Amino acid sequence: MSNASEPCSLETLAVQAMGLTHAPHGDLIPPIHLSSTFERAGDGSYPGGRLYARDQSPAYDAVEALLTALEGGSGALLYPSGMAAATAVLQSLEPGRRLLVPRILYWALRHWMQAFAARWRIDLAWYDNGDLDSLADGLASAPTDLLWIETPANPTWDITDIRAAVDLAHAGQTLVVVDSTVATPVLTRPLELGADLVLHSATKYLNGHSDVIAGVLVTREDSPAWQCIRAARPLAGAILGPMESWLLLRGLRTLHLRVRQSCASAERIARILATDPRVAEVCYPGLPSHPGHAVAARQMRGGFGGMLSIRVAGGESQAWVVAARLRVFKRATSLGGVESLVEHRASIEGPGTPCPPDLLRLSVGIEAVEDLLADLDQALG
Numbered sequence: 152m153s154n155a156s157e158p159c160s161l162e163t164l165a166v167q168a169m170g171l172t173h174a175p176h177g178d179l180i181p182p183i184h185l186s187s188t189f190e191r192a193g194d195g196s197y198p199g200g201r202l203y204a205r206d207q208s209p210a211y212d213a214v215e216a217l218l219t220a221l222e223g224g225s226g227a228l229l230y231p232s233g234m235a236a237a238t239a240v241l242q243s244l245e246p247g248r249r250l251l252v253p254r255i256l257y258w259a260l261r262h263w264m265q266a267f268a269a270r271w272r273i274d275l276a277w278y279d280n281g282d283l284d285s286l287a288d289g290l291a292s293a294p295t296d297l298l299w300i301e302t303p304a305n306p307t308w309d310i311t312d313i314r315a316a317v318d319l320a321h322a323g324q325t326l327v328v329v330d331s332t333v334a335t336p337v338l339t340r341p342l343e344l345g346a347d348l349v350l351h352s353a354t355k356y357l358n359g360h361s362d363v364i365a366g367v368l369v370t371r372e373d374s375p376a377w378q379c380i381r382a383a384r385p386l387a388g389a390i391l392g393p394m395e396s397w398l399l400l401r402g403l404r405t406l407h408l409r410v411r412q413s414c415a416s417a418e419r420i421a422r423i424l425a426t427d428p429r430v431a432e433v434c435y436p437g438l439p440s441h442p443g444h445a446v447a448a449r450q451m452r453g454g455f456g457g458m459l460s461i462r463v464a465g466g467e468s469q470a471w472v473v474a475a476r477l478r479v480f481k482r483a484t485s486l487g488g489v490e491s492l493v494e495h496r497a498s499i500e501g502p503g504t505p506c507p508p509d510l511l512r513l514s515v516g517i518e519a520v521e522d523l524l525a526d527l528d529q530a531l532g
């Protein structure tokens with residue numbers, strides 16, 4: 152493997168997958184490293200520098216280097232899912248510690264945190280998304296070890312001011328983790344705003360083609376918390392397969408193009424639906440009516456993301472009718488792929504969800520926006 156010699160923009164680094172070429176043929180596309188084990192020399196050393204792929208898979212090198220660069224961090228770790236990345240952070244907490252979490256966050260993680268907190272005797276406290284007073288109260292009421300931020304937050308796209316939250320958290324000894332899955336490093340770089348760790352479900356925009364489940368953590372510095380998380384990965388065995396790593400690097404090549412197109416289409420759809428009487432409310436941080444718009448305009452560069460939700464006039468039953476009539480938008484969970492998806496979110500999240508029952512979540516892909524607009528128009532009836 153050889154490095155690109157020219158210093159490049161992040162976009163060029165991503166498109167060229169770090170600009171690496173590969174010996175002996177000078178391949179521009181990296182090989183898929185399948186070997187689980189590596190040869191040891193007679194003197195006991197490892198001439199290739201690797202012992203076993205659970206600890207040191209060469210399949211991760213380029214992907215982790217690219218994700219470190221894209222987030223402006225000092226190191227990255229791949230995981231076999233976004234959930235595995237998230238739980239790796241939480242399991243690095245000692246039992247009995249305090250965790251401050253937003254009321255609206257990725258639903259499966261909320262569920263897991265509640266069960267984990269009970270078993271691990273974690274003091275789990277909640278704050279209202281986007282509300283710095285509520286966040287400050289949460290931090291002030293007891294010494295807090297970890298602050299969790301998700302922005303924009305699923306599925307209402309509430310925005311939390313990362314820099315302001317970090318200032319509050321770092322006044323104490325609180326580590327700040329940002330789930331930046333929806334923003335992507337194209338729009339927001341949380342480490343530059345002072346966050347300690349960034350988390351992505353790489354299943355979503357980073358891979359972008361709905362054919363890989365993966366997660367990643369990126370750290371600002373080589374802190375004791377990071378060393379603990381890094382040491383645990385090969386022991387817990389939560390590692391990504393080489394094929395998935397390869398597909399993720401391939402997906403990352405088009406990240407900037409895909410995110411820009413999704414943002415442009417989502418913004419156009421949001422503006423048009425915001426004046427449509429068949430839609431009671433559009434949740435999209437790019438609209439001036441969204442409570443997080445001013446912070447999003449500062450914190451997100453070049454777009455407000457490809458995710459929006461609509462609350463259908465006529466309530467839950469009409470929301471189901473609209474979802475059933477959509478043809479270009481596919482009815483499926485997940486987000487951040489090239490194809491547009493619609494989801495009746497409350498029925499996925501189940502009892503106790505804070506998601507309104509008349510809400511449809513739209514993941515806007517990169518199809519012709521006219522087709523997406525026409526599909527929504529016919530489905531709204």
Ligand SMILES: *Cc1c(COP(=O)(O)O)cnc(C)c1O
Nearest residue numbers: 232233234257330332352354365
């Ligand atoms: C999907 C998602 C996750 C979980 O990621 P998986 O790859 O599905 O495990 C976490 N956070 C957010 C915001 C997500 O959208």
